[in-house]
Amino acid sequence: MTHSKRIRTTLVAGVGALGMLALSACAADTGSKSASDEITLTVPSWVGARANAEVAKVIMEQELDVKVELQQLDEPVAFDALNNGKADAILEDWGGSPKKEKLYVEDKKTIVKGGDLGVVGHIGWFVPKYYADANPEVTDAKNLNKFVKDFKSANSGEQGEFLGAAPSYTTYDEHLVKNLKLDLKIKETGNEAAQIKEIQQKYRDKQPFITYWWDPQWLNADIDLVEVKLPAYEEGCNVPETATDCAYANTPLQKYLNADFAKDGGDAAEFIKNFKWTTEAQNEVAKAIAKDKMSGPDAAEKWVKANKSTWEAWLPKK
C-alpha cells in the first residue's frame, strides 16, 4: 500500500517537473531576442582582452541600452562561436587560428572583419633584466646555447628549460627551438595563470629563466623583462609553421563580428566597429583588474569616467 502511494507521489512529482521543463522550453522560444538589444562578447583568458570587453560592456549598457553578456572562451573556439551565432564579436584576435580565419571569414563568410583594435600585440622570447644585465650576451638567440646550464631544472634534465605558452596561444616555439638548433626543452606551463605564477616566483628569487612572453600584458608594469633577439621577421618566414626560424610578427590586434550581427546589429555593431583604443589605455584597465584586484566592471567604470572624450567617438552617429 505505502509502496504504491510512494510510487504515485514520485510519478506525480516527476511528471510535474517534466511539465515545467516543457512549459519553460516553450516560454524560452517565444522570448527570442531582437538583433541588437542583447549581445554576447567572447572573452579569452588573458586580462588585456577582459579589459576590452568590460569597457565595451559598460559603455554599451550605459549609452546604447544594450545588454552585454561576456562569455569566457579561448581564441580558437571563439571563432566557432561567432560562426554559429552563439557569440556576436571577438574584440581582440592575435591571428592564432589562421585555418579557422580562412574557413569562416574567406570561405563561408559567416564572420566578417571588424577592423583594428588599435592595440599592437607583440610576442617574443624574454629573460629577466637582472639576468640580462649580468649576461648581456644572452639577449641574442645565437648565444643562447651558452647559457643552457643556467636554465636547467628537474624537468628539463641536461637541457635548458623554456617556459612555454598556454595551450591555446599563438606559438611557434617548438619549431623555433628545433630550427635554430637550441638546446632548450619547452616546459608546457599549461595555462597563463600557471606561467605568470612561475615567472613571479622566479623573479622574486632572482633566478634566471627564459620565457614566451608578450605585450600588452599587465604584469609588465611589475617586472622588467628584456627581449631576446630572434632572427628578424620576414613575410612568410613562418609558413609552413614547421619551417619557422624567425621572430614573431607585430600583430595589430583585430576585431571580428558574426556576419549577421554586423549587418543587422544596429548601434551595437557600429559601436564595436568603432571601438579603438591604445595599448596604454588597455594596460591601465588590465592593471586595475589584475594587480589592484578591482572587479572587471569597477575597473572599466573608472576608466570610462576618466576618458569620456575617447569613447564618445565610438558611439554611433545619430
Place this chain on the structure above:
Amino acid sequence: MSAAPNPVFQKTDRGPRDTAAVDDTTTAKVDAPDGAAPGPWARLVGNPRAMLLVAAVLIAIVSAAVTGSGAWPADLTVDVRSPLDDLNRWLVDNRTTHPLFLYFLLHISNTAESSVDGVLSVLESLGFIGVTVAAVLIAWYAGGAGLRRRALRTAATALATFAVIGLLGMWEPAMETLALMVVAVTVSAIVGALLGLAAGLSDRCQRVLRPVFDTMQVLPAFSYLLPFVLLFDIGIPSVFVATVIYAAPPMARLTALGLRGADAAALEASASLGASSWQRLVTARLPLARKQMLLGLNQTIMMCLSMVVLASMIGAGGLGDEIFTALSTVDVGLALPAGIAVVLLAIWLDRTTAAAGEQLEDPAAGRPAKWWVLWPGIVAAVAGGAVLGAVLGRKEWPEAWTVAISEPVNTVVDWIERELGSGVPVLGGTLTWSEGFANWVINPVRDALLATPWWALLLVAGVLALRTGWRAVVTVVLSLAAIGAMGLWDRSLDTLSQVLAALVVTLLLGFGIGILAARVARVERVIRPVLDIMQTMPQFIYLIPVIALFSGGRTAAVAAAVVYALPAVVRITTQGIRQIDPSALEAARSLGAGTGQQLRQVQLPLARPALQLAVNQGVVLVLAIVVIGGMIGGGALGVDVVRGLAKGDLGLGMTAGIAIVCLGLLLDRISQPSAAAKERALA
C-alpha cells in the same frame, strides 16, 4: 540513525559491497598469529604467478640495462591523426548542412539549449526569495516534512546554502549552474534508470553493458568533451551531452544492482500470489531497489556538478566560468567564492537526497502529511515568495547584501606561499621538496619506463594482469599496444610515471590516515568535513595554490592528483577496517597481540578487499586529474588534451584522450580485485 549516512561524494559506484568479500586464505592466518605461515621465500616459490612476475620483471630490468632505450618502433605505428583531422574538417564543413545534423543532432542541441534557458528563466522569474523558499521546502519535504529534526535540519542546510551563495555575490552564476544541473540530472537519471532496468532484468544486457560502464568510469571527462564540441559546437549542448554520458553510469549500475539484489523471498511471495512479471517489477522489485536507486541518483548529481564546472572551458557559463576568469588574474580570492558556492550546492543536494533515502529506509518514523496537501502548499509558498520578490522589486540578490572575501583570502594565500614556499628552516620548504621529488621519484620512474624495451613492458603488464583473469591480460596488452601504435609511447610513459608517483603518495597517505581514522573516532570526525571539501571543491581552485607551493611542473600535477584522490582512499580504508568482524579482533587481543600486531596480522589482512578497492579507486581518480595536471605544467598527455580542446584539433586532443583511456584501462585492470572476488562482490 541520528547522523546522516556517509556522504557519497566519491566517484566510485562499485559501492562498499566489495568489502564484504573476505578471502578465505586470510582468515586462516588469523588463527595462527604467531607466524606459523611459511616464510616469504617459500611462499613465493610456491606461487607460480609470483614467480612468473619476478621473471618478467627480471627480463625487463636486464633488457632495459642492455638496450638502454625502449622506444616503440616507428614501423609499428599507425597514422590515426590524419583520418581524425579529415573527420574534423568534414564535421566543420557539414555541421550546418548535413541531414545527420539537421534532422538529429541539431534537435538534441536545440532541446538541450532551450530547456536550460527555460529552467534558468523560471529560476530568474522566481527571484531569489522564490528560489530559496523552493529549495528550503523541497529539502524539508525530502527530510520527511513536519517538525521532526531531520526535516528541519535538511531545510536549514538548504537555507544556509542559498544565503551564503547570495552573500558571496555568486547568486547569478549559481543559478546558471543550477539550471544546467536540473536539466542534466533529470536526463542522466532517466537514461541511467532505463539502462539500469535493462541491465538488471536481462543477463545479456548486463554482460554487454558492464564493460561499457567500466570504461565510462575510467574515461577522463575532459577527453570526450572534444568530440562533442565538434558534434554539437561549443556551449550548452555539448556540455549537456558529455555530462549525461559522464553521470548516467552510476545511476544505471546501482539500479541494476538494486534490481538484482532484491530479496528472493519477497519475489517468491509475489510470484506465488500470481503476479505477472510486469506486476512483480512494479510492485516488488522496483520498490525493493529504491534505496540503491536513490544512492545512484545522489552520485549522479555529484558527478553532474563536477562536470558542469569543468565544462566552463567550452562555454558552459555559471560558476565554473567565474573560477576560470579569476584564474586569468591569478586571483585565488576571486575564485574561492565560486568554489565555495559549488561545495555548498553539493552539500545541499547531497543532504537532501540522503535525507530522502533515510526517509525511505524507516518510513515508520512517521508518515508525512498527505502529498496532495503538501505539494500544493509548497507550490503556493514558492509562488508567494516569487510574488513577494516582484512586489518588493527585488528579484536579483541585492548587491548591498554581499560580503567580499577575496582580499583576506589573498592575504592568507600570499602568506602561505611566502612562508611555506622556501622559508621553512631546516626542511627547506615546499619548493625544495618539489624539486627533490621530481629528481628522486618522478625522473627515475620515467627514465626506467623509457629505458625498458616496449615488449618487456607489455610482458610485465600482461603478467601483472594475470591475477585478474585472462580477459584482463588481453585488455592490458592491447591498451599498451594501442598507445604505441598511435605514436604516443614516450608521452604516455611520461604521464604514467606521474600517475604512478601520485598513486604511491596517495596510497601511503591514504592508508595511513585511513587506519588512524578507523582506530581513533575523534580523528575521523575531524577529517570528514575536510575530505568532503577536498573532493567537491572544483579542481581549478587549487591550481594556483598548488603552483605557488610546488612551482608549476610535474610535482605540482602530482600534488593536485593526490589532493583529489586522497579522500576516497581514506574513506574506503577506514570503512574497510571498521567493518572487520569484531570477534576476530577480540580473539587476537585475548591472545595478547599489541596494537601493531593487531593491525598487521588481523585488521589489514581482513580488510584486504577494501584496501584493494581503495587502490583501484585511487587509480581511477588520479587518472581523472591528469588533464588538470597538464594545465599546471604536468605536460605530456594532459596538456595535449587541453591543447586539442582549446584549438579544436581533434587529431591531437582525441589521440591523447584515447591514450589516457588506455592507461586507465591498463591500471584499472591490473589493480582490480581478482575476478573471483569481484564476482562475489557484484553477483
